[in-house]
Amino acid sequence: MNILVCVKQVPDTTQIKIDPVKHTLIREGVPAILNPFDGYALEAAARIKDKNPDTKIVVVTMGPPQAVAVLKECVAIAADKGYLVTGRTFGGSDTLATSYILSHAIKKIEETEGAFDAIFCGKQAIDGDTAQVGPEIAEWLGLPQVTYGLECEAVEGGLKVQKEAENGKQIIGIKFPCLVTFTKPSFDPRYPTIKRKLAANRAKFEQLGDDFDSTMDKAHYGLAGSPTHVKKSFTPPVKQGGIKIKEETGAESAAKLAKILTDNGII
Amino acid sequence: MEAKTKDLWVFIETNEDGSPKKVGLELLNPGRDLATKQGGKLVGVVIGNNVAEAVEQAGIYGADQVIVIEGPEYQQFTTDAYVNALTYVVEKYGPTTVMIGATPNGRDLGPRFSSRLRTGLTADCTSLDIDEETGNVAWTRPAFGGNLMATIMCPDHRPQCGTVRPGVFKKPEAGENKAEIIKEDYHVAPEDIRTCILETIEDAAGEMVDLEGADVIVSGGRGMGGPEGFNTTLKPLADLLGGVVGASRAAVDSGWIAHAHQVGQTGKTVGPKLYIACGISGAIQHVAGMSSSDCIVAINKDEDANIFNIADYGVVGDLYEVVPALTDEIKKLKEA
Numbered sequence A: 001m002n003i004l005v006c007v008k009q010v011p012d013t014t015q016i017k018i019d020p021v022k023h024t025l026i027r028e029g030v031p032a033i034l035n036p037f038d039g040y041a042l043e044a045a046a047r048i049k050d051k052n053p054d055t056k057i058v059v060v061t062m063g064p065p066q067a068v069a070v071l072k073e074c075v076a077i078a079a080d081k082g083y084l085v086t087g088r089t090f091g092g093s094d095t096l097a098t099s100y101i102l103s104h105a106i107k108k109i110e111e112t113e114g115a116f117d118a119i120f121c122g123k124q125a126i127d128g129d130t131a132q133v134g135p136e137i138a139e140w141l142g143l144p145q146v147t148y149g150l151e152c153e154a155v156e157g158g159l160k161v162q163k164e165a166e167n168g169k170q171i172i173g174i175k176f177p178c179l180v181t182f183t184k185p186s187f188d189p190r191y192p193t194i195k196r197k198l199a200a201n202r203a204k205f206e207q208l209g210d211d212f213d214s215t216m217d218k219a220h221y222g223l224a225g226s227p228t229h230v231k232k233s234f235t236p237p238v239k240q241g242g243i244k245i246k247e248e249t250g251a252e253s254a255a256k257l258a259k260i261l262t263d264n265g266i267i
Numbered sequence B: 001m002e003a004k005t006k007d008l009w010v011f012i013e014t015n016e017d018g019s020p021k022k023v024g025l026e027l028l029n030p031g032r033d034l035a036t037k038q039g040g041k042l043v044g045v046v047i048g049n050n051v052a053e054a055v056e057q058a059g060i061y062g063a064d065q066v067i068v069i070e071g072p073e074y075q076q077f078t079t080d081a082y083v084n085a086l087t088y089v090v091e092k093y094g095p096t097t098v099m100i101g102a103t104p105n106g107r108d109l110g111p112r113f114s115s116r117l118r119t120g121l122t123a124d125c126t127s128l129d130i131d132e133e134t135g136n137v138a139w140t141r142p143a144f145g146g147n148l149m150a151t152i153m154c155p156d157h158r159p160q161c162g163t164v165r166p167g168v169f170k171k172p173e174a175g176e177n178k179a180e181i182i183k184e185d186y187h188v189a190p191e192d193i194r195t196c197i198l199e200t201i202e203d204a205a206g207e208m209v210d211l212e213g214a215d216v217i218v219s220g221g222r223g224m225g226g227p228e229g230f231n232t233t234l235k236p237l238a239d240l241l242g243g244v245v246g247a248s249r250a251a252v253d254s255g256w257i258a259h260a261h262q263v264g265q266t267g268k269t270v271g272p273k274l275y276i277a278c279g280i281s282g283a284i285q286h287v288a289g290m291s292s293s294d295c296i297v298a299i300n301k302d303e304d305a306n307i308f309n310i311a312d313y314g315v316v317g318d319l320y321e322v323v324p325a326l327t328d329e330i331k332k333l334k335e336a
């Protein structure tokens, strides 16, 4: 099988602080990490490869040159090869434009790696939390999709995907070629072995620059080709902490709280 | 696509039994306001099988018009059937705005539909307005795990689309149903539905829970200290209040409770009337998933815990003393 995993380098949003005076994000010193959901997508691919050893896993990322770090990390975990899509004219792309560029990059990579049976994405990237790029890539490429995948199994000609559904789980059957986005399963991605880490350090990654595909239409990517524009951004108003209750005993505090909640019609 | 009207459409998602999901009706509330400002009609779109109830409710909650696409192929949600159907009617009638509830299905459908029309979509919005200068919808949403809010517009493409979080808006007042019903006879061939639901695993073991639809959530974190308290301490309070049990990631990662209960950035985004956080410190990733709750109560031993900064009522104390006492007190007050 031939699987492509789309991965993104994101700031570790747990480490972001707000400047108390300027009310802006302090991004300096915030480590860049592999988007956690993309790690789950990679693990899903790795589990298919565990059972079907002739599987090839290719990763692709679009981002600045330093995003190559996540490609290395993916090779250390489970990927066989990685591609970096990077170009100045790609900057400022919204999700539709990003998915346009990535769908063209995927076609380009297929010229070298052969057609992909499945494309895996994370459910969402934790910087934007949009969860749109996966389904949008599927649309540009005309592929069927499953979102909120937890784990999956390769079967004859396709995949059986277990997905999170509103009131339970579902098993979805889907034929190749297809696209699946993954959310957090009950397991974590595997740790890289020393051997794989060393291999990852030596790995070279092919770059696709601004002009990797001359058929791409400028009207569809970059800031100018993006239908949505950020008009403004601001830090959420800090809610003032409310009423603190700290009586002698837990029972007294509980009684006071119960009364407040009832008096105010909250319960 | 060119807009043919100034109408604003709300996708009224349905359950398998043809009843509407809450969020669709909620969106009729801000939808009314925005539609008036845009100078167009408020239209509900219902796709499903035997959806009379959803159509009726859309009218009761204020839609001027309801567009209905019915067929057995829409009984269960599939991306292909729903995207094909929604795209068909949107292209036919040309609304200027389309709003979709940010449920799992809504977030599967939304980007697929908007990209087919090559237009913009703003994900998971929590507040909506009309930009006075341009008349565009100003969609506001959290990013960076709730650390930042961004207001986004889609100036040159139509329809302008957004998914909107459940629980953020209240259902409008019910009124007289004056909606004009338009039935569209549109069907999707079986071979065009490229996924097949092989099995549905219902929540028999109590593993899954409807956090998004709950009015009351009682959540436990690392402070629970183990799995037992979720059933013995939190569940009785949740049951008493007609609510469900949630959890922080620390509790889920410790294996004390299933992931389905997790609230936060990598779990569910919830907006209940009452959220009671027990033994949860209030990390930004947790808060991102519950800060739009109407009333937040925190119970924590540590007076300096972050959760107190966002709590309306904060009890400093041991949850194992406070929660059972609280349950008893509420029982007493209810009986009185």
Ligand SMILES: Cc1cc2nc3c(=O)[nH]c(=O)nc-3n(C[C@H](O)[C@H](O)[C@H](O)COP(=O)(O)OP(=O)(O)OC[C@H]3O[C@@H](n4cnc5c(N)ncnc54)[C@H](O)[C@@H]3O)c2cc1C
Residues within 6 Å of the ligand: A014, A036, A126, B220, B221, B222, B223, B224, B247, B248, B249, B250, B251, B262, B263, B264, B265, B266, B267, B268, B278, B279, B280, B281, B282, B283, B284, B285, B286, B289, B299, B300, B301, B302, B305, B317, B318, B319, B320
């Ligand atoms: C990418 C990413 C995504 C994440 N997504 C999520 C997410 O979706 N949801 C989420 O919740 N977290 C998420 N996290 C984790 C998050 O950063 C925190 O680690 C987590 O929320 C902490 O959980 P907690 O509050 O239960 O535990 P802790 O931070 O350990 O807090 C436990 C609290 O319990 C109190 N306590 C202890 N004993 C008692 C007692 N007997 N009575 C009363 N209080 C007591 C303590 O004072 C403390 O405040 C994410 C992290 C990352 C990196």
Ligand SMILES: Nc1ncnc2c1ncn2[C@@H]1O[C@H](COP(=O)(O)O)[C@@H](O)[C@H]1O
Residues within 6 Å of the ligand: A006, A007, A008, A035, A037, A038, A060, A061, A062, A063, A095, A098, A102, A120, A121, A122, A123, A124, A125, A126, A128, A129, A130, A131, A132, A133, A134
């Ligand atoms: N710049 C990118 N490069 C590669 N993959 C991406 C990029 N942006 C998004 N993706 C993929 O799309 C998923 C959803 O991202 P988003 O729509 O931004 O939340 C991510 O988890 C990745 O799998």
